[in-house]
Amino acid sequence: MVSQIISFSRNGVADWLVQRVTAWILTFYTLFLVGYVLLAPEITYDGWHALFASTWMQVFSILALISTCAHGWIGMWTVGTDYIRVHLMGEKAEALRFIYQIVCILTLVIYLIWGIQILWGIK
């Protein structure tokens, strides 16, 4: 039951869907960035700065960041509930998994806040 309340949406099917939708968003974002880096004749500070300062890229990037948090959390939660189990490592597994999950969530939330701070700090 603790597993259920700590998962992303507390419903497995909903989490599956969130994982897929965020995967699609991240696919497009990745393709765009890789395409830009490969196809730009030269990547200069001015060009790079102008790209990330534009409104649409700000929206796209923060959308990708939020998607990363959701997608990453669902993945890490799955890994934790797969392996940090009582039958694999004894009774301490429940506490260990809880700590693991808190660390994962904190990492992703810190990434999100840091990313927004970077993007909105562009002058």
Added chain:
Amino acid sequence: MEKDNRPINVGIFDLLIFKWPFAAIVSITHRIAGVALMVVIGFGLYALELSLSSEAEFNELKMMMASPLGKIVTWGSLSALAYHFVAGVKHMIVDFGVGETLESGLFAARAVVLVSTILIVLAGIWVFQP
């Protein structure tokens, strides 16, 4: 809570006596790449911060990425991303009902390894070219 008959993950020593189907190896590697990406994101955000702070820091980042360690980190990150991306796209295709049989699953696993190997090699050439 452990008393029902739902399938459970086996212990680590059991892994040594089980067969390892190719598709299973591709699947666990997809997971490992995903966990690795959790760290890569940190590097990526740091690089993004440097690249957008000032022209001086942008150039500083370029120099760091040109160092041997920088190239290895960049290539490693791109490789983890490429593999996870390709295997993820495979999952998306399966979501549409294509590749759900045993035979097509094996074909898909091989395709994932082939495509990601190509991308990883290309990324290596791009990063390490003189």
